[in-house]
Amino acid sequence: MENLLVYRLGSLGDTIIALPSLHRIRSSFPDAQLVMLTNKPVSGKAAPLQSILGNGYFTHQTLCYPVGTRNPWDLISLLFSIRRLRIKTMVYLAAARGAKNVWRDRMFFRLCGVRKIIGLPQEESDFKARIHPETGLYENESSRLARRVRDLGAVDLEDRAVWDLHLEKSERAVAEELIKPLDGHPFLAVSQGTKMQAKDWGVDNWSDLLQQLTEALPGWGLLLVGSSDEADHASSCAAVWRGPVVNLCGNATPRISAAAMERAALFIGHDSGPMHLASAAGVPCVAIFSARNLPGQWYPYGRDHKVIYHKTSCHGCNLSECYIENKRCILGITTDEVMGKVMELLEILSSRGPLEDSYPA
Numbered sequence: 001m002e003n004l005l006v007y008r009l010g011s012l013g014d015t016i017i018a019l020p021s022l023h024r025i026r027s028s029f030p031d032a033q034l035v036m037l038t039n040k041p042v043s044g045k046a047a048p049l050q051s052i053l054g055n056g057y058f059t060h061q062t063l064c065y066p067v068g069t070r071n072p073w074d075l076i077s078l079l080f081s082i083r084r085l086r087i088k089t090m091v092y093l094a095a096a097r098g099a100k101n102v103w104r105d106r107m108f109f110r111l112c113g114v115r116k117i118i119g120l121p122q123e124e125s126d127f128k129a130r131i132h133p134e135t136g137l138y139e140n141e142s143s144r145l146a147r148r149v150r151d152l153g154a155v156d157l158e159d160r161a162v163w164d165l166h167l168e169k170s171e172r173a174v175a176e177e178l179i180k181p182l183d184g185h186p187f188l189a190v191s192q193g194t195k196m197q198a199k200d201w202g203v204d205n206w207s208d209l210l211q212q213l214t215e216a217l218p219g220w221g222l223l224l225v226g227s228s229d230e231a232d233h234a235s236s237c238a239a240v241w242r243g244p245v246v247n248l249c250g251n252a253t254p255r256i257s258a259a260a261m262e263r264a265a266l267f268i269g270h271d272s273g274p275m276h277l278a279s280a281a282g283v284p285c286v287a288i289f290s291a292r293n294l295p296g297q298w299y300p301y302g303r304d305h306k307v308i309y310h311k312t313s314c315h316g317c318n319l320s321e322c323y324i325e326n327k328r329c330i331l332g333i334t335t336d337e338v339m340g341k342v343m344e345l346l347e348i349l350s351s352r353g354p355l356e357d358s359y360p361a
Contacts, residue, residue, distance in 0.1 A: 004032040005082065005090035005114065006059075007105075009039045009067060011195075012254055012273025013298070015052045016280050018093055020155045020162035021145040022058050025091050028152040033060045035085060039067035051253045057166045061085075075108075082112035091152075092119035093145055099127055119148035129294055137296025157301055163280045167259050175259035178252060179223065182244050187221030188213065189261045189278060191269035192237055193230035193249070198322040199270050199290045201330055206237040208335040209268075213342065214242045223264060224249055225257045225274050266345055268338070275300055284349060286341045291315035291329035292322070304349070306341040308333050 006025060008018050026034070036059040038049050053059050065078045090109060094102075102121055109117060121127055126147075130139040146155035155162060179187075192206045210222070221244040224234040228250025238245050248257055257274065258281045261267060267278035271289045279285050279300035287300055289309040294316045299307050312329045 002032045003085045003087045004029050005035050005087045007037045008093040013276040016276035017142045021149045023162045024149050024155045035061045037063045040064045089116040090114050138294040142301050172259045179260050182221035185221040186265050189223045189264035189267040191225045191274035193226035194270045194272050196320045198292045198319050201288050211240045212339050306345050
């Protein structure tokens with residue numbers, strides 16, 4: 001059976017946004033053993049790829065290496081690991097990068113024995129972010145990746161099937177047990193965490209928002225998702241919540257969290273992995289963005305989302321930490337602004353039917 005290598009770096013959000021392309025790859029190579037080449041998690045908050053994609057459909061084996069390494073032993077070890085698998089074909093789903101880096105990657109994979117590389121950038125416009133002429137927003141990362149695999153066939157990003165995580169019945173059963181304390185109430189899913197200081201909206205803002213929401217939505221439940229080191233922070237902010245609360249931070253894998261969020265009326269959170277996870281699960285999102293990335297690139301894909309992005313003069317800085325500008329992009333977002341988007345989205349959703357009936361049974 002043929003081994004097919006798929007190269008995709010990143011963590012939770014980077015993996016989720018690639019789902020449509022991964023579905024295209026799987027359907028084009030139904031009998032192949034998929035080998036994912038990715039980086040080792042660069043943060044304790046980052047989930048390993050297997051906990052996101054599972055085993056057997058999207059991937060059968062994972063190869064990991066330290067991202068950005070120049071250690072010759074790491075690279076030689078990786079080269080021989082790939083050569084041992086006798087891989088002749090690979091799909092290149094790397095982030096947008098310069099021509100020099102792409103040429104270097106091509107040479108490395110040739111040394112690994114790979115003879116056919118699908119998805120390598122070819123045109124000059126492939127090496128930089130594209131702007132949509134009508135919206136003025138930059139191309140969504142999921143769209144960019146879909147273009148990379150167009151030789152395998154078209155990818156319809158509007159088709160919900162291409163966002164399917166293929167959750168197992170057992171995973172949904174675990175999620176059902178975890179959200180039992182919500183007792184069938186409609187609920188919001190919230191993630192207040194982020195790996196980056198530049199993306200953090202702040203404890204006071206989150207506490208104020210949850211106070212306003214619990215007053216506006218009496219009887220509603222609250223589901224908190226995130227990593228283990230966010231659990232105490234999430235509980236502290238949610239202390240004001242008057243309805244039932246379930247804190248899954250550190251207590252559920254990304255796949256279990258996705259299964260739990262499937263039943264949420266909507267999701268509220270930073271530009272983060274959980275936001276993309278909620279979007280993939282079909283949950284409408286109110287997303288609070290810093291301006292570190294270009295507008296549009298990392299928005300949750302789909303129509304039923306409200307993104308709050310303040311385009312400051314320093315937008316697109318790509319900083320992980322912001323001290324000189326004091327995060328004026330994201331800290332300029334007010335709780336009233338977010339509250340308005342939440343209530344606006346809830347009104348749209350409720351016009352389609354009772355919110356408690358809007359999620360899977």
